[in-house]
Amino acid sequence: MKLLFRSLLLLIIRFLGAPGALLARRRPRPGVRPRILLLRPDHLGDLVLTTPVLSALRTALPEAHLTMMVGPWSSEIVERHPALDELLTFPFPGFQRAPQGALAPYRQLWQAARQLRQGGYDLAINLRPDFWWGAALIYLAGIPQRIGYALQPGAPFLTEALSFPHAEHATRSNLRLASAAIQALGAPALPTPYSAASYPLYFRPTSDEHKWVEDYLQQIGITPEGIVVVIHAGTGGAVKLWRTDGWATLADQLARGELSLPAASLIFTGSPKELPLLEEIAQQMQTSSPIILTTLTVGQLAALLGRAQLVLGVDNGPLHLAVSQDTPSMRMYGPTDDHIFGPWGDTLRHVVLNATQKCADCPSIPCGRLDFTSNELATHPCVRLITEQRVAHAVKSLVQLASR
Incomplete structure (x- = not known):
């Protein structure tokens, strides 16, 4: 039809x-x-x-x-x-x-x-x-x-x-x-090269949104000098998700100050539908429980990402929003091509970890397909195969590069 x-x-x-x-x-x-x-x-x-x-x-x-x-x-x-x-x-x-x-x-x-x-x-x-x-x-x-x-x-x-x-x-x-x-329309062409430095992303939180973040962090005991790491583990396609136990291990390392960053306060962000995912990660952690926020407006989320010292996630919109706030970020990609949809920002401040093992019936990696059914996910584990060791090494390297 x-x-x-x-x-x-x-x-x-x-x-x-x-x-x-x-x-x-x-x-x-x-x-x-x-x-x-x-x-x-x-x-x-x-x-x-x-x-x-x-x-x-x-x-x-x-x-x-x-x-x-x-x-x-x-x-x-x-x-x-x-x-x-x-x-x-x-x-x-x-x-x-x-x-x-x-x-x-x-x-x-x-x-x-x-x-x-x-x-x-x-x-x-x-x-x-x-x-x-x-x-x-x-x-x-x-x-x-x-x-x-x-x-x-x-x-x-x-x-x-x-x-x-x-x-x-x-x-x-x-x-x-x-x-x-x-x-x-008769005007000269845009100047080249088309680079992130010449054509940066744009989103500006309002002063009220910045103040909301400052007040909220103060209420939960995070000082202006405190280290904040935001993890946005959810995404629109289930095949792009990493393992919850991996996120829990990484969050524990950050909370203990083991990845070239002082001990950090962890904030998990996501949509209301992603709350069960975030709670599962939190339950598997060995250190203190993270803050979970699932009702932020886009402006509040951007202000929070701008306040953070580091933002971690998978292939999702909030990670691009973090780039617009110039906050260092690390994200994991599997079926999506990061050459097309990766961070549009300073390569010293934004790192992509790509899956290296293609799935059973995929001709290549990245395959570009996101519409896997729940029954197919078990045979398409590309992102889930990324090891905790690779992620920890990437985070340490990112922190060191971004601090220069």
């Missing part, structure tokens, strides 16, 4: 042509403030990795009106970005982490297109490379210039489809799209 509806959409664009009668009614006008729309349907981590694009567009096109359309699950990341003029939220199909009917994505497509037609946008950027639904959306919304990557089946809906650079960091790929958009 999904394939049938995609095929129908492709027939529509072939019938109308590109740009076609639907799009011919409007073109960007010289001297008029250009209106740019950015689409990014993803969750927290991917949105953090997208923030340099907003800053780059604002610097290159200070007069532009920038609108971003994101899922409600990640709007907190960009709603306070100073480069953004307007934020739209939409429950993009396929990203809701909840079942949907077969026809729901197509009903939502027409609904969103009607909404966007009122915006008078001159140019749109489909920031997620494989998001065909987004490419179809900006076409049906009648936006005259539509930029994205040349991946099927979305490429025919674009006016400028860039060749997709495989194994390139996601932030760098997004900056390429931004540069193409800037040039399409």
Whole structure:
């Protein structure tokens, strides 16, 4: 059914042509403030990795009106970005982490297109490379210039489809799209190289959020000089999780001051759904129990990560948020390619430990697959095979490098 509806959409664009009668009614006008729309349907981590694009567009096109359309699950990341003029939220199909009917994505497509037609946008950027639904959306919304990557089946809906650079960091790929958009509007391309130093991540906690963290730590007996280590062990895909006994061993070592860092206060963060995981880790520890926080806002979490001396975890959004706060981090990767989704920051302050043993039926590592069923997890232990010794050595090395 999904394939049938995609095929129908492709027939529509072939019938109308590109740009076609639907799009011919409007073109960007010289001297008029250009209106740019950015689409990014993803969750927290991917949105953090997208923030340099907003800053780059604002610097290159200070007069532009920038609108971003994101899922409600990640709007907190960009709603306070100073480069953004307007934020739209939409429950993009396929990203809701909840079942949907077969026809729901197509009903939502027409609904969103009607909404966007009122915006008078001159140019749109489909920031997620494989998001065909987004490419179809900006076409049906009648936006005259539509930029994205040349991946099927979305490429025919674009006016400028860039060749997709495989194994390139996601932030760098997004900056390429931004540069193409800037040039399409008559401005010079973004300066290269696209590096984390030139195009850093952006998220700023408010003064109230910083104060909340200070007050909370004082209430639980952690002084301003106290060493704080945050562990965010959870993630969206179970195959990316490490072992709870491994986390418990590592937490005990940090609490005893054994890894080149003075004895630390441990704070476990996560979502309410991850509370059982965090409690299991805490129960296996031999030292004093850690603090467990599962109801923080994104801003409070960022402020806490910024206060910490070290943040540890797996492949998840909060670890990218830690990079935006310039707090040293160590994370473990298995099925995900860290060349694409690894930390966008100083390599001396952020370390990735990759699994080295591929799983039984995976052709390679990283395999790129995250949708394993619970029955399949036992035969896909790549992250779980990372040893406590490797993790402890990585943490010690990170602490020494970051202190220089």
